[in-house]
Amino acid sequence: MENKKKFEVAKLATREVVLAIIVIIFIIFLSIFTNFNTSSGLFSFMLDVAPMIVGAIAMSLVILTGNIDISAGTIIGFVGYTAGSLAEMGYSIIVFAPAAILVGTLLAGLNGIISVKFKVPSIVVTLAMAKVHLGFYATFLPNAGWVENLTDNFTWFGFARIFNIIPYNFVVAVVVSIFFVLFMKYTKFSKKIYAVGGKRQAAIYAGINPDMTVIKTYFLEGFLLGIAGILLFTKSNEIMPSASYGREMVFITAAVVGGISIIGGRGKIIGAVIGTVLVYLMQVAMIYLGYQDYYQYALQGIIILIAVYITVTKFNKFKKKPAKFLKGGQTT
Amino acid sequence: MSKQSNRNSDFIKKVINYQSVLLLVLVGLIVFFGIMNTVFLKPKVIFNVIEIIGETLIMALPMTFIITTGGIDLSVGYILTLSAIVFGATLTSTGNLALAIAACILTGTAAGAFNGLIISRTRIPPLVCTLATMSLYRGIALIIAGDKTYTGFPDAFKLISTYRIGKIVPIQITYLAVFFIVFFILYNRSSLGRNLKAIGFNENAVIYAGVDTKKIKFWIYTACGTMCAMASLVYLGRLSAAKPSMGTDLNLEVITAVVLGGTSTMGGVGSMTGTLIGVLIIGVLRKGFTIMNLSGNIYNFVLGAILIVGLIAFALIEERKKTAKKGQK
Numbered sequence: 001m002e003n004k005k006k007f008e009v010a011k012l013a014t015r016e017v018v019l020a021i022i023v024i025i026f027i028i029f030l031s032i033f034t035n036f037n038t039s040s041g042l043f044s045f046m047l048d049v050a051p052m053i054v055g056a057i058a059m060s061l062v063i064l065t066g067n068i069d070i071s072a073g074t075i076i077g078f079v080g081y082t083a084g085s086l087a088e089m090g091y092s093i094i095v096f097a098p099a100a101i102l103v104g105t106l107l108a109g110l111n112g113i114i115s116v117k118f119k120v121p122s123i124v125v126t127l128a129m130a131k132v133h134l135g136f137y138a139t140f141l142p143n144a145g146w147v148e149n150l151t152d153n154f155t156w157f158g159f160a161r162i163f164n165i166i167p168y169n170f171v172v173a174v175v176v177s178i179f180f181v182l183f184m185k186y187t188k189f190s191k192k193i194y195a196v197g198g199k200r201q202a203a204i205y206a207g208i209n210p211d212m213t214v215i216k217t218y219f220l221e222g223f224l225l226g227i228a229g230i231l232l233f234t235k236s237n238e239i240m241p242s243a244s245y246g247r248e249m250v251f252i253t254a255a256v257v258g259g260i261s262i263i264g265g266r267g268k269i270i271g272a273v274i275g276t277v278l279v280y281l282m283q284v285a286m287i288y289l290g291y292q293d294y295y296q297y298a299l300q301g302i303i304i305l306i307a308v309y310i311t312v313t314k315f316n317k318f319k320k321k322p323a324k325f326l327k328g329g330q331t332t
Numbered sequence: 333m334s335k336q337s338n339r340n341s342d343f344i345k346k347v348i349n350y351q352s353v354l355l356l357v358l359v360g361l362i363v364f365f366g367i368m369n370t371v372f373l374k375p376k377v378i379f380n381v382i383e384i385i386g387e388t389l390i391m392a393l394p395m396t397f398i399i400t401t402g403g404i405d406l407s408v409g410y411i412l413t414l415s416a417i418v419f420g421a422t423l424t425s426t427g428n429l430a431l432a433i434a435a436c437i438l439t440g441t442a443a444g445a446f447n448g449l450i451i452s453r454t455r456i457p458p459l460v461c462t463l464a465t466m467s468l469y470r471g472i473a474l475i476i477a478g479d480k481t482y483t484g485f486p487d488a489f490k491l492i493s494t495y496r497i498g499k500i501v502p503i504q505i506t507y508l509a510v511f512f513i514v515f516f517i518l519y520n521r522s523s524l525g526r527n528l529k530a531i532g533f534n535e536n537a538v539i540y541a542g543v544d545t546k547k548i549k550f551w552i553y554t555a556c557g558t559m560c561a562m563a564s565l566v567y568l569g570r571l572s573a574a575k576p577s578m579g580t581d582l583n584l585e586v587i588t589a590v591v592l593g594g595t596s597t598m599g600g601v602g603s604m605t606g607t608l609i610g611v612l613i614i615g616v617l618r619k620g621f622t623i624m625n626l627s628g629n630i631y632n633f634v635l636g637a638i639l640i641v642g643l644i645a646f647a648l649i650e651e652r653k654k655t656a657k658k659g660q661k
Contacts, residue, residue, distance in 0.1 A: 068459070114640065118647035121597050123404070123459045124587065128639035131584050135633020249467060262460045292478075298471025304464035305450065312455045 058224035066264025074133035077241030079229030084147035101226030112218025158234035198265025385615035402599025403458035413579035420482025420574035444557015493569030532599025
């Protein structure tokens with residue numbers, strides 16, 4: 001019994017290790033062939049990957065509850081518009097960042113409420129929401145939501161660096177990652193997320209309110225998307241909200257590559273972070289090899305299928321085993 | 333006396349169901365657009381609505397099957413795009429129309445079968461599988477076409493969408509009717525239809541009843557692919573240009589039509605007539621928006637909003653039905 005349990009732990013750990021090794025190999029290759037090892041290459045890597053990491057963590061949380069958010073990309077668009085238009089009015093980051101994060105939180109929370117309260121699959125709700133958001137930018141926002149010629153009060157954060165090399169937004173991403181790795185390990189709420197995504201009925205019997213858990217997770221996701229939006233848009237001096245449609249696929253790819261089970265209930269945040277780096281490096285590699293960006297769509301699809309297949313079959317194997325453990329009188 | 337009123341309320345219950353309300357909405361929309369612009373009530377425009385819903389209806393029929401089983405196919409729009417691109421590429425390189433049509437239908441069927449294979453043989457949920465293949469098919473279509481737009485289809489081909497019976501009734505009406513009747517009978521009068529609904533309710537029970545659900549799942553997704561390819565031919569006959577961006581908005585349109593028609597996304601409950609009315613509502617909206625000179629963005633916004641409102645309305649109705657049943661007990 002003890003042996004089996006250890007074996008399981010080893011098996012779960014290997015996934016992150018394997019991913020990390022792949023990432024390292026990739027980095028070595030890229031540093032040989034591109035300007036990756038130079039300071040500017042490293043800087044742009046950290047700058048680009050930071051919002052992706054935060055977004056992937058946000059998506060991972062929702063996926064862990066057994067849901068999904070297709071409107072994550074367009075929510076980030078709204079976040080960007082809010083931040084940009086406030087910055088245009090002359091407000092500093094102390095004002096526009098919280099406001100933008102609030103917008104993201106509310107929009108994602110709305111998805112959660114509709115999906116849970118009316119018992120509609122989240123993928124359909126958020127798919128429709130994505131279109132509503134896109135239509136909203138184009139029809140109701142002035143200039144279709146474009147914000148241009150933003151000044152220093154908006155962009156300084158995106159380009160500020162510590163020790164002249166590490167961008168602020170990468171620091172934020174690292175802090176968020178560490179926080180959520182610990183959060184998912186030690187807080188009660190994280191256990192609820194895993195329970196609701198894993199075995200809903202069991203969670204109910206354990207006294208967890210699955211509806212509230214899912215709604216709270218959506219709000220949390222929105223909060224993180226808000227942060228991701230700020231990290232993403234402060235890098236440039238213009239914002240085009242509709243351009244962020246499609247980013248959700250990157251987040252989903254990163255999460256599933258990192259071992260977050262798409263059925264919910266299984267996976268680690270650290271895996272999602274490493275998965276993000278891997279997906280980003282793959283994009284860089286493809287651009288370096290001269291493939292146009294539309295090869296990425298095809299590759300993204302294949303990667304999701306393979307990653308999901310692996311996690312689902314792994315999940316399947318585990319699912320058959322616990323019955324034996326339970327017979328042995330174990331309480332978990 | 334009381335019997336009479338009872339019978340009356342029974343009758344009212346039978347008539348006032350979700351679909352009849354939907355039909356009322358459809359009529360209301362036509363009247364609304366007719367008041368806004370009288371051009372809308374001309375038979376020419378009404379026939380034009382039938383013309384523009386062709387591909388949506390063709391894809392919505394198999395989609396009703398899929399959603400009834402509790403699945404979904406998010407890749408339909410891009411299966412259509414991919415088949416259209418293959419059609420265009422084959423036609424421009426060989427000039428052989430029959431070969432191009434065959435290639436188109438084969439592509440769609442293969443794409444659908446790929447979905448079906450994954451969904452029926454692995455435990456990957458349909459949502460995720462088709463989300464991934466959506467990206468995949470889009471990528472393949474873009475890789476084949478690049479920035480090109482395929483045009484210059486022969487006139488004989490265009491007739492499948494532009495021919496008018498007696499110079500007024502669009503040809504679409506004939507094959508749309510045939511498709512609808514076939515799917516209607518399959519859905520309501522065959523064991524397949526019963527099995528589909530049963531799978532949506534409780535798949536395990538159906539498996540224990542000795543039905544090969546894997547086979548059924550595989551074939552409905554494959555059929556969906558084939559129908560998407562046919563839809564692409566109908567679409568191309570009308571549009572006469574194949575480009576990689578053509579099917580982008582069709583995913584949402586098809587799903588909206590089916591869900592609006594009263595097919596539950598949780599599976600088990602559905603209606604073919606509802607799907608037809610849903611598609612007609614979407615066609616009327618699209619035509620109405622064009623006539624009122626509103627942009628496609630507003631249309632998308634309204635479409636998304638309708639889908640959400642439809643989902644909520646349907647959920648509320650179901651809830652009320654359940655509480656009513658409980659009350660009776």
